[in-house]
Amino acid sequence: MKTNTCSVSLSINGEKKTFATRPDEKLLDLLRREGYKGTKYGCGQGTCGACTVIMDGRAVYACLLYAMQAEGRKVRTIESMGTYDKPAPIQQELVAAGAVQCGYCIPGIIMSATALMEAEKDISDETAKEYMDGNLCRCTGYEKIWVALRRTIDRAAAEPKKKASAKGGKK
Numbered sequence: 703m704k705t706n707t708c709s710v711s712l713s714i715n716g717e718k719k720t721f722a723t724r725p726d727e728k729l730l731d732l733l734r735r736e737g738y739k740g741t742k743y744g745c746g747q748g749t750c751g752a753c754t755v756i757m758d759g760r761a762v763y764a765c766l767l768y769a770m771q772a773e774g775r776k777v778r779t780i781e782s783m784g785t786y787d788k789p790a791p792i793q794q795e796l797v798a799a800g801a802v803q804c805g806y807c808i809p810g811i812i813m814s815a816t817a818l819m820e821a822e823k824d825i826s827d828e829t830a831k832e833y834m835d836g837n838l839c840r841c842t843g844y845e846k847i848w849v850a851l852r853r854t855i856d857r858a859a860a861e862p863k864k865k866a867s868a869k870g871g872k873k
């Protein structure tokens with residue numbers, strides 16, 4: 703008898719996994735079913751950004767992709783980021799800026815910000831705004847999120863300089 707199931711093999715947060723799925727299952731539904739619940743369901747139609755994950759280095763909406771489209775790809779979810787005890791710089795800055803209210807948008811915002819910082823150098827406000835354009839927040843008015851993002855970008859930019867001067871100091 704013909705069944706409507708198939709499987710998808712991908713890397714999630716650096717681990718190779720194979721899951722049973724269906725041709726019509728969305729990547730977001732598969733991730734949440736398999737326990738990656740930090741990736742949120744918001745609009746389900748590519749407008750809010752709550753479901754943002756990084757696939758092969760690009761921020762994508764998991765609600766718009768079929769699970770099968772992740773075959774052989776590298777997917778990163780919010781679970782790959784820092785922990786409560788050891789938050790990533792963007793997480794530290796979001797908290798420090800008071801940029802988290804209900805928090806529903808935050809995993810998607812963190813993943814878009816991470817994709818931005820990994821893909822671009824010398825990030826201008828315009829470039830940052832382009833990357834973050836697809837992530838909506840209903841609570842904060844964006845100002846504090848923006849402050850946190852800018853601080854994280856500036857911190858990352860200062861990091862190599864700090865390392866270089868530390869090396870220089872040892873000579």
Ligand code: FES
Pocket residue numbers: 742743744745746747748749750751752753754763764765766
């Ligand atoms: S849930 Fe995917 S963009 Fe809103």
Ligand code: FES
Pocket residue numbers: 801802803804805806807808838839840841842
């Ligand atoms: S903090 Fe509530 S939607 Fe952004």
